[in-house]
Amino acid sequence: MSFQSSLSGINASAEKLDVIGANVANAQTVGFKETRTHFADLYISKTQPGQFGSGALSVVLEQQFGQGNLETSSNVLDMAINGKGFFQVMHPDGSLTYTRNGQFHVEGDKPTDTVGFLKTPDGNKVIGANGPIQIDMAKYGGTLRISSDGKIQGSDGVTKGATGALVYQDIATLQLHSFRNIDGLESLGDNQWGETSASGAKVSGTPGAGIFGLVQAGAVEASNVDLNNNLVNMIVAQREYQGNSQALKIQMDMDLSLAKL
Numbered sequence: 001m002s003f004q005s006s007l008s009g010i011n012a013s014a015e016k017l018d019v020i021g022a023n024v025a026n027a028q029t030v031g032f033k034e035t036r037t038h039f040a041d042l043y044i045s046k047t048q049p050g051q052f053g054s055g056a057l058s059v060v061l062e063q064q065f066g067q068g069n070l071e072t073s074s075n076v077l078d079m080a081i082n083g084k085g086f087f088q089v090m091h092p093d094g095s096l097t098y099t100r101n102g103q104f105h106v107e108g109d110k111p112t113d114t115v116g117f118l119k120t121p122d123g124n125k126v127i128g129a130n131g132p133i134q135i136d137m138a139k140y141g142g143t144l145r146i147s148s149d150g151k152i153q154g155s156d157g158v159t160k161g162a163t164g165a166l167v168y169q170d171i172a173t174l175q176l177h178s179f180r181n182i183d184g185l186e187s188l189g190d191n192q193w194g195e196t197s198a199s200g201a202k203v204s205g206t207p208g209a210g211i212f213g214l215v216q217a218g219a220v221e222a223s224n225v226d227l228n229n230n231l232v233n234m235i236v237a238q239r240e241y242q243g244n245s246q247a248l249k250i251q252m253d254m255d256l257s258l259a260k261l
Contacts, residue, residue, distance in 0.1 A: 006251065009244035016237045019061065023225045024234070031101030031191045032223040034064040034230075065182050068100075068224040070216055076144050077104045077118065080221040083213015085176030086193070089124040090132060097124075097192040098177060098185070100221055106135045114138050118172075122190060128152075129173040129206065140171065146217035150174030150207035176212045177204050 019037050026032040038061075070080045079102035081087070086098035104126060106116040118126040118133040125132040133152065135144070140154025143166065147153070150173050155166040179185060184198030195202060207215040 006244045006248035010241060010248070013237050013241035013244060017234065017241065020230050020234045020237060023230045024227065027223050027225045027227050027230075029191065029223050030103055030220045031068070031099060032225065033066075033068075033100070033191075034223075034225045035187075036062050036064060038062060062183065063185075063187060064224060066224050068221045070219045071222050072219050073103075074218075075103075075105070076146070076218050077106065078102055078218055078220050079104060079146065079174070080216045080219040081176065081207070081213045082216055084178050085207070085212040086178065088127040088175065088177050089120050089192070090127055091124050096127070097188055097194050099190075099192045101191040102215075102220055106137050106141075127175065129175040133172040133174075135171055143168070144171075146174075146215065148208060148214040148216065150176070150215050174207055174215060175204055176207055176215075177202055178211060179203065 016037050019035050023034050067083070070082060079087075081100060081102065086100060087102060088096055088098055090096055099120065101120065103121050104118050105121075107119050107123070108114070108116040115134050115136045118128075118135060120126065127133070129150075135141075135152070135154070139156055143155040143157055145153050145168065152171045152174065153168040154171050155168045157166065159167045161167050179195065179202055180200030181198060184196055184200065185193035186196050186199075188194050203211070205212050207213065
């Protein structure tokens with residue numbers, strides 16, 4: 001059984017190193033959520049008295065959805081969620097996914113479009129309370145403002161009220177989404193998650209309402225990766241890998257010695 005125990009330990013350590021490596025590589029990725037591995041002991045049979053474990057088995061990869069630090073940016077359309085919730089985005093094929101990456105920009109479907117859609121870095125449309133969010137940058141581009149409760153407003157730069165201040169018009173309202181079990185969401189890469197049966201029913205609402213956090217404009221949510229903790233875990237995983245490799249080598253040497261008798 002020692003062969004199997006050592007091999008399973010090597011595989012478990014390698015998987016742990018892969019996960020830690022991905023965490024460290026994305027320590028500067030906006031909206032990234034750290035992943036942790038959980039292992040269980042592996043038994044061939046649990047019915048025999050004195051049965052020893054026969055290795056380790058990875059049972060789950062768990063994403064840590066804790067809040068990342070908010071960092072200011074120079075783009076007024078960048079948005080960070082301070083609290084619970086996900087932005088909903090629509091892909092060209094109509095499918096919907098969810099993200100915490102609020103690095104947004106306005107872009108038309110055609111170069112000649114004067115009114116564009118609020119989009120993610122990879123070109124997916126951000127969905128608001130009334131569908132895909134559209135903004136006329138030619139009219140409102142220099143005067144956009146976004147409130148903490150998700151209202152996107154703009155001024156034409158000309159119309160003023162009785163006090164002489166510019167009059168702002170509502171353009172769109174952001175909508176956030178959450179799930180009864182966010183650990184059940186499927187990680188799709190590119191800082192996006194998909195709804196599954198395990199995630200439970202979707203709950204939607206405006207920023208600041210109910211369970212949902214507020215939106216901070218001109219900011220992004222940094223990765224929640226704890227670099228120090230991951231680097232320490234990397235050293236531990238390397239030692240585990242070396243220990244299992246050494247145990248495998250010892251078993252092979254013992255078997256070789258027995259074969260020569």
